Amino acid sequence: MAHRTDTVRLRGRRWWRELGWRHVVGVVTIAYCVLPLLYVLSASLNPGGSLTGSNDLFRTVAGQNYADLADGDFGSWAMNSLVVATATALGTVLMGAAAAYAFSRFRFAGREATLTGLLLVQMFPQMLAFVAIFLLLLSIGDVFPVLGLNNQLALIAVYLGGALGVNAFLMYGFFNTIPRELDEAAKIDGASHAQIFFTIILRLVAPILAVVGLLSFITAYGEFVIARVVLQTNDRFTLAVGLYQWASDERNAPWGLFAAGAVLAAVPIVVLFQFLQRYIVAGLTAGSVKG
Template sequence: MKHFIINQKINKFFNRFFTYLFLIVLSVIILYPLLITVQSAFNVSNLAAFALDTHMKWTLDNFHQLFTQSLYLTWFKNTMLIVILTMVIQVIIVTLAGYTYSRYRFKGRKNGLIFFLIIQMVPTMAALTAFFVLGLIINGLDQYWYLTMVYVGGGIPMNTWLMKGYFDTIPRDLDESARIDGAGHLRILCQINLPLAMPMIAVQALWAFMGPFGDYLLAAFLLRSPENMTVAVGLQQFIANPTNQNVSMFAAGSFLISIPIVILFLFLQRYFKSGLTAGGTKG
């Protein structure tokens, strides 16, 4: 018995040790690049490459140059317009589609879900030519609305599956109880299912918001004019030339990108909960 207790304590110690070791390593991997970016953004000297300097001099000149010597404010405005439209449109479509596939049975339902999976398997690189040709046909090249529609269309298939799966976890007994009380389809959706699905809707909104901020490939391929570029495409110009890089301004612009994402995350954080439907039905 004593030997068993000792072994149990040793196993518990090693479990805690390796758990904390993993968390520490993961924190270093995540925080180290962030520290370098923040430091580069406020550094007096323009670094030739990203580096962590403990004796740097702090300044706001990089941000001043970013606003006065580049089109960063224009790029930021373009990006905010695209991400807000993408988030709103995608969340509405995905929520309604996921609810429809979860709650209703109709002809072509199974084939529609399979089609979404097949579409999701096609990588973005393979569809670039199709996006370009379609944009050329409908006069969508170098247009915000076309890039927004590409983002929305690319996010619908897999996110619809995720939203459907979340609606499947909401007990159907709640719908039946509401129907007995005389509630219609729209009222059941808006007053019962949507409040219970807010955690997944919040996640969908955050994903849709973050996607265009970090995307370079599609934006660079479909937007041509400097005044129509997004932040990701515009910032790439600062480090595109190996012989004339402006790492400090690049880091300053990257730092500013994180601000709206952090604000949205803090706003949606209250919805990132689980178990909201627990106890929703009797028995």
């Protein structure tokens, strides 16, 4: 009987050592992530407009803050963010896929050096160059006003330039997993490189395209520093810049309205993530199988 008790105790210790502690870490992590979200949601439903008044979660539940959003510029900010983020995501996917296909399938002088250069450039965050970006757009605006300051197209161009390197390198690993025999068979049938790329390759690399598009959308949707430098007027602001205007005065900020705007701003990201989640695991792992 004692031997059986000792065996059960050892099994319990082994379970705790191998699995039990992971459950504790998981519960703590979930609580750490969920509690701030519940606090913001509670603040958005509190008509008092004070964060300190939301310490008791969901003590007051009303939709006044969400109704007040319709009276301001939140709608135009949301539309601007969606336009910029969608255009950036689509452009990043197309440009990155084209670059990755060229690096994966073609052999040309400077190929290895260019790949290494793309990787090294990504070591420096884009926000370090915001002064240079400001001066560059200021000069370009004198010649091409549509690409100057306070234009969404200029902001999209800046985002595309910053995202091309890392995404092309990420896609490059995934493209290498596609057998070259498919390209050769298509060439025998008379297909051009463009036909191979658009009708065969892009369908096979759909997981990495979804991942890159999702990451690019999220980055452009919530980016603040570059957007604040490029966009100058209230009607051109994105959500990140517009919501910052509400929260800039900490003492008199409409925190309830800010929380309601933050909750609604998160909806497109959640919806897009749910729509693309079946591609995410495959897209993030398959490219690491073959370099």
